[in-house]
Amino acid sequence: xxxxxxxxxxxxxxxxxxxxxxxxxxxxxxxxxxxxxxxxxxxxxxxxxxxxxxxxxxxxxxxxxxxxxxxxxxxxxxxxxxxxxxxxxxxxxxxxxxxxxxxxxxxxxxxxxxxxxxxxxxxxxxxxxxxxxxxxxxxxxxxxxxxxxxxxxxxxxxxxxxxxxxxxxxxxxxxxxxxxxxxxxxxxxxxxxxxxxxxxxxxxxxxxxxxxxxxxxxxxxxxxxxxxxxxxxxxxxxxxxxxxxxxxxxxxxxxxxxxxxxxxxxxxxxxxxxxxxxxxxxxxxxxxxxxxxxxxxxxxxxx
Amino acid sequence: xxxxxxxxxxxxxxxxxxxxxxxxxxxxxxxxxxxxxxxxxxxxxxxxxxxxxxxxxxxxxxxxxxxxxxxxxxxxxxxxxxxxxxxxxxxxxxxxxxxxxxxxxxxxxxxxxxxxxxxxxxxxxxxxxxxxxxxxxxxxxxxxxxxxxxxxxxxxxxxxxxxxxxxxxxxxxxxxxxxxxxxxxxxxxxxxxxxxxxxxxxxxxxxxxxxxxxxxxxxxxxxxxxxxxxxxxxxxxxxxxxxxxxxxxxxxxxxxxxxxxxxxxxx
Numbered sequence: 001x002x003x004x005x006x007x008x009x010x011x012x013x014x015x016x017x018x019x020x021x022x023x024x025x026x027x028x029x030x031x032x033x034x035x036x037x038x039x040x041x042x043x044x045x046x047x048x049x050x051x052x053x054x055x056x057x058x059x060x061x062x063x064x065x066x067x068x069x070x071x072x073x074x075x076x077x078x079x080x081x082x083x084x085x086x087x088x089x090x091x092x093x094x095x096x097x098x099x100x101x102x103x104x105x106x107x108x109x110x111x112x113x114x115x116x117x118x119x120x121x122x123x124x125x126x127x128x129x130x131x132x133x134x135x136x137x138x139x140x141x142x143x144x145x146x147x148x149x150x151x152x153x154x155x156x157x158x159x160x161x162x163x164x165x166x167x168x169x170x171x172x173x174x175x176x177x178x179x180x181x182x183x184x185x186x187x188x189x190x191x192x193x194x195x196x197x198x199x200x201x202x203x204x205x206x207x208x209x210x211x212x213x214x215x216x217x218x219x220x221x222x223x224x225x226x227x228x229x230x231x232x233x234x235x236x237x238x239x240x241x242x243x244x245x246x247x248x249x250x251x252x253x254x255x256x257x258x259x260x261x262x263x264x265x266x267x268x269x270x271x272x273x274x275x276x277x278x279x280x281x282x283x284x285x286x287x288x289x290x291x292x293x294x295x296x297x298x299x300x301x302x303x
Numbered sequence: 304x305x306x307x308x309x310x311x312x313x314x315x316x317x318x319x320x321x322x323x324x325x326x327x328x329x330x331x332x333x334x335x336x337x338x339x340x341x342x343x344x345x346x347x348x349x350x351x352x353x354x355x356x357x358x359x360x361x362x363x364x365x366x367x368x369x370x371x372x373x374x375x376x377x378x379x380x381x382x383x384x385x386x387x388x389x390x391x392x393x394x395x396x397x398x399x400x401x402x403x404x405x406x407x408x409x410x411x412x413x414x415x416x417x418x419x420x421x422x423x424x425x426x427x428x429x430x431x432x433x434x435x436x437x438x439x440x441x442x443x444x445x446x447x448x449x450x451x452x453x454x455x456x457x458x459x460x461x462x463x464x465x466x467x468x469x470x471x472x473x474x475x476x477x478x479x480x481x482x483x484x485x486x487x488x489x490x491x492x493x494x495x496x497x498x499x500x501x502x503x504x505x506x507x508x509x510x511x512x513x514x515x516x517x518x519x520x521x522x523x524x525x526x527x528x529x530x531x532x533x534x535x536x537x538x539x540x541x542x543x544x545x546x547x548x549x550x551x552x553x554x555x556x557x558x559x560x561x562x563x564x565x566x567x568x569x570x
Contacts, residue, residue, distance in 0.1 A: 047569075051412075051567070054415075054416045056412060056415055056416065056566070056567040057566035057567060058564075058565075058566060075420075076418045076419065076420055077418070079416060079417060079418040080418035082416070084413065084416040086412045086413055086416070088409060088412075088569065088570075089413065090408055090409035090410045090412070090413075090570075091410070092315065092410065094315065094318075095314075095315075099314075103307060103310075103311050104417070106307040107305060107307045107308070107414075107417050107419065108417060108418070109418075143413075146413075
């Protein structure tokens with residue numbers, strides 16, 4: 001028999017208060033050993049999905065299985081193999097990190113203490129002060145340590161790098177990649193494409209409770225738009241640039257041209273504008289909402 | 304059952320418990336210390352006796368209380384109202400905090416994502432609540448034990464133990480009810496309100512049923528009546544105390560099953 005995937009859902013749905021459809025018929029399969037990015041704007045249903053995995057809330061219909069273990073019927077066995085960082089991590093006020101992590105380890109039963117200490121050191125956890133005195137970032141580190149400390153088969157992270165400085169963000173990315181390299185699975189929920197694309201193998205995109213698309217990061221990247229603003233040293237004909245595949249001119253203002261371009265068109269764009277004197281060139285990733293709009297347009301075009 | 308949860312519950316509340324113990328010990332000590340001077344006031348009994356029945360009922364002075372004896376004095380001054388009040392406030396607060404309070408604060412999310420069953424978490428916290436109440440009851444009883452020879456209270460140690468057990472049963476019922484309501488419904492207000500209402504109603508029914516006989520049928524729902532008043536003079540009703548403890552256990556088990564059925568709330 002083939003091994004069950006790390007996560008598998010069957011028409012998983014959650015409706016709140018009878019009419020708020022937070023998640024609709026989710027069919028998702030996350031394979032062992034991959035980092036799966038779960039991407040969507042705030043309120044799209046990401047945390048709802050995770051809370052269903054962990055049996056913190058019960059599905060209205062459908063179901064989810066963690067390593068083949070039904071999240072409801074075998075929730076305890078399923079959660080034994082999971083490490084979790086909540087999106088809104090709340091910790092006890094008075095305990096110190098050392099006391100709290102010790103307590104969680106005893107609750108867990110078996111924890112690799114050497115690995116836990118290594119994690120604390122890598123992330124720079126403040127161990128000896130009451131938790132309420134710590135900054136948001138320092139508290140988040142404790143959430144990360146407890147999620148990884150028992151070397152779980154599956155780590156579920158809900159917006160894990162919120163409040164962390166860039167250095168730590170990359171440390172967390174490294175941690176996720178290491179976990180996957182050792183055969184573990186990471187389910188990374190985020191509203192930041194940037195965070196996901198540097199870490200994940202595949203990405204699922206969710207919007208208003210529905211899975212819109214699942215694609216590899218490469219696939220998504222070629223489709224993701226950039227906002228480009230070029231300030232030329234002289235007035236130029238913007239129409240010449242519009243000929244490059246995928247590029248749309250959003251506006252021109254004398255010598256400033258604003259356009260949107262997929263990453264695949266950037267090379268052609270830069271080469272095309274290089275014949276003019278350039279004062280400034282700004283390229284920013286489009287926000288997620290625009291990528292969704294783009295995805296929807298593609299979906300409409302395909303129809 | 305996750306023993307660690309019980310231990311953490313106790314660790315988290317250790318400061319509170321120390322504070323409660325200091326307060327209760329101080330209060331009990333002061334009351335015990337003034338006993339000799341009350342005893343020396345020959346008219347005190349008559350003064351109390353001249354109170355209207357309503358007032359006596361309200362203040363927990365039962366028919367036949369002999370206030371010039373140590374047991375009678377302490378029954379009126381401590382066990383009729385103040386000690387039950389202390390224990391109830393502590394127990395209901397601890398019970399409501401254990402699940403409803405933690406859920407309100409958003410701290411239940413990570414805990415229940417761990418490999419433990421919700422019902423076991425509720426039971427483990429129930430043990431912690433009972434132990435907290437027990438410590439305070441022990442402190443109250445222990446203080447009286449120390450003062451007994453000092454001020455000549457002439458207490459029966461068996462009845463003192465019974466009185467402490469009665470207090471414990473009262474606290475356990477209401478503490479577990481608070482815990483259970485908080486487990487069944489995601490509301491800290493309900494978790495505090497339901498047991499508080501039950502305690503208040505039970506106290507009134509017990510105090511007033513002598514005066515208003517139509518209250519008699521409701522006595523069986525009063526934990527005060529079930530355990531029995533004036534414990535230092537009369538002991539406690541063992542059967543009634545067992546009923547109170549059993550009711551608490553039923554509430555706790557019901558709460559532990561109901562929490563499995565509902566969604567965890569995020570603050």
